[in-house]
Amino acid sequence: MMDPRTSAQDVMRCDLCETAVVQMHCDTCLVNLCTACVGKHMISDESKDHRVVKFQSRKSTPLYPGCKTHIKERCEMYCNQCDIPVCNICIASDQHLTHKFLTILQILDEKKNKIIKEQTELKKTIYPTYQDIASDVQNRMSQLEKEYGDLSIAITKHGEDWHTEIDKLVRKLKVEVDEMKNTQLQTLQKHLDEINKNISDIKDEINAVNVTIDSNDLSILFNAKFNVDRYKKLPQKIVSSIPKFMPGKIQEKELHRMFGALTQSSLNSNGCYYSMKTPQKSPEAGSSPPVKQLLDQPVTVNTLDTGYQYNLYKVACLSDEEIWTRGDDSTMKLYSINQGSLLKSITTKSGNRPTGIAVTKSGDLVYTDYRDRTVNIVKNEKIEEVIRLQNWKPDKVCSTSSGDLLVIMDSNDNKQTKVVCYSGSTEKQTIQFDDKGKPLYSSGYSSTYITENRNLDICVSDCGAKAVVVVNQVGKLRFRYTGHTPAPKNKPFSPVGITTDSQSHILTADDYNDCVHIIDQDGQFLRYIVCGLCEPWGLCTDTNDNLFVAQCRNRQVKKIKYLQ
Known part of the structure; x- marks a missing residue:
């Protein structure tokens, strides 16, 4: 039991x-x-x-809560003026005369609603944000492990190079020692040979004298001549001097200067904070945008000839009517797409060709100067330098919904590529590696374009990797889109320009296949846009989800309607 x-x-x-x-x-x-x-x-x-x-x-x-003043009483009312629960005795006391009271249950409902609201915020916003922050910190730690490992390898390699050079120097000095020794030994040996010959001759002279003295033949004794004086002049004494090794004094500071030193590391926030994760909608929208379906057949609405001499690479919407363009020279042009007229031209400050262009939330033109290593903004037709880089070169740029700038940049040796988020000229975030410490983006003169989706994902078209790389707002890899088969021309996927629309679709130009790929926010292929495109390159969309396509070789911009 x-x-x-x-x-x-x-x-x-x-x-x-x-x-x-x-x-x-x-x-x-x-x-x-x-x-x-x-x-x-x-x-x-x-x-x-x-x-x-x-x-x-x-x-x-x-x-009901117990009364702090009257121990055995329970508080069923709440005093608004004193902001405390009160019992019936408290209410009757002089302390709360003329005060207004609410029932404790009314206050309870307000408190519960506030707690429920805070709980919702904790669940849907704060907790996911902290998860992403933890992931971001973990990624940074993994990256630190890799970079410090690379640093140690570089120091070891430099040390090996020094050892190699020192070994060469030691061998050279030892060869010089051997050469000096051999030269001196040869000279002394020749001198010794001459002395030994004289010794042999002197012995012969002594024997001849002995023979003469012992002889009974007086004529021999009378005629005997000996060259004793010849040997009285002794040979010149050769004194050898041994070279001395004068070791250079090892001075630690000087050695550090010659070998190389480390710059100071840093670990601070620079006054920057993580951004709170927001619901999956546009920050500007009070509600989700209306659902629009893809048209069965996209339609070309308008075609604009830009008049660039060589190639056309980029297009950026200032409004539904006006678009900025960038070609192969130092001039950026503003056109009316419907009228087909040139409204304005801006030449870069340095005279270099702009690498990327974008339009900010306030309607200002932003451009990057790869050679000058600057990011610039055009306000009232005056160019202001916003960012100047040292060891990196800015490539493409886009303006985010929060007003920040996302800049793709290459290292000086073109071996690294990363995305950096700037608030004004302040660096807020760097995105370069995945969870395993591997580069997210290819490097080495590869074409890359960048945009932000409505769900705050950061989307990069990486032509070198033949992929669209999408990370969330804290830089964690969400997916890679590597094309869809069959392609219109059955050629390899070649992503260049990239943009998004109100439905969180991601659109990327494929210049090899003369088309635009449409994928959803999770990387699923939806459709091709062909519309007689010829080497499509730059892309942008307006507020009505019209697509503008900059065609490289014929220097035309096509306006295409692809959503209902």
Whole structure:
């Protein structure tokens, strides 16, 4: 038989007797009771106003807060002036004369609504934002691991190069030592040979003298001549000097200067904060945009000849009527698309060809100067430098819904590519690597274009990687779109210009296949736009979701309607 107090399959038992089945509940004490124990519980603490209800109705009775002034009283009213719960005795006191009161339940409803609203914000906004921030920090930590690893490898390689050069120097000095030694030994050996010859000659002279002295032949003794004086002049003494090795003094500071040093690292926020994750809608829109369906057959509404001498690369909407264009020279032109007339021309400050152009929320033209390493804004036809880079070169640019600038940039050696978000001239965010520390974007003179979707995703067309790379607002990779088959001309996917529309569609030009790909915000292919396009390059959409396509070789802009 199962123990009624411990069995997981047993019914709930009275908290007092622990045997009878629960039938009642005290909302004041939060105690489960059987009917037999209700009376016992009521008298257990007569200071409390026990509110006993059926078990099924538990927690239905509001548990009013105790009065801080009158200990045994409960507060069923709320004083607006004092902003505190009050009991009946408090209300009758002089302290709250002429004050206005609300029932505590009215305040409770307001508090609950506020808490529910805050709970919703916690669930749908704050919690996801912190998740993304944690992911972003983790990505940065992974990137730090990689970059510090690369730094250590570079230092080790430089050390090996130094060792190689030092080994070469040591070998060179040792060869010089051997050459000096051999030269001196050869000279001394020649000198020794001459001395040894003299010694041999002297011995012969001594033997000749002995023979002469021992001879009885007086004529031999009389005629004997010996060249003793020849040997009295001793040979010149050769003194050898050994070269000394004068080691350079190793001075740590000088060694550091010659070998190389590290710049200072930094870890600070620079006054920048993460942005709160927003619901999946345009920040400007009070509600979701009306749903528009794709047309079965897109229609060309208008065609504009821009008059550029060579190629046309970029188009940016100033309004539904006016578009900025950028070609192969230093001039950016503003056209009326419907009238086909040139309204304005702006030449870059440096005289260089602008790399990317965009229009800000306030209607100002922004352009990047790759060679001058600057990002510039045109206000009232005056050019202001917003950003100047040192070790990077700005490529394409777009203006976000929040008024920030997203800039694609290449490193000086063209081996790295990244996206940087700027608020004015202040860097807010850098996007370069995925969760595994691998580059998100290809590098090496590759064409890249950038735009922001309505859901705040950052979309980059990466021609070098033959992909559209989409990350969320904290830089976490969402997907890569690598084209769809069959393509109109069955050629490899070649994404260049990119834009989005009110439906969060992503549109990218494919110059190899003379078409525009339409994909949804999750990377699913929807449709091609062909419309007789010839090498489409730059793209933009207006507020009515008309698509403008800059065609590279024929220097025309087509206005195309593709949504109902």
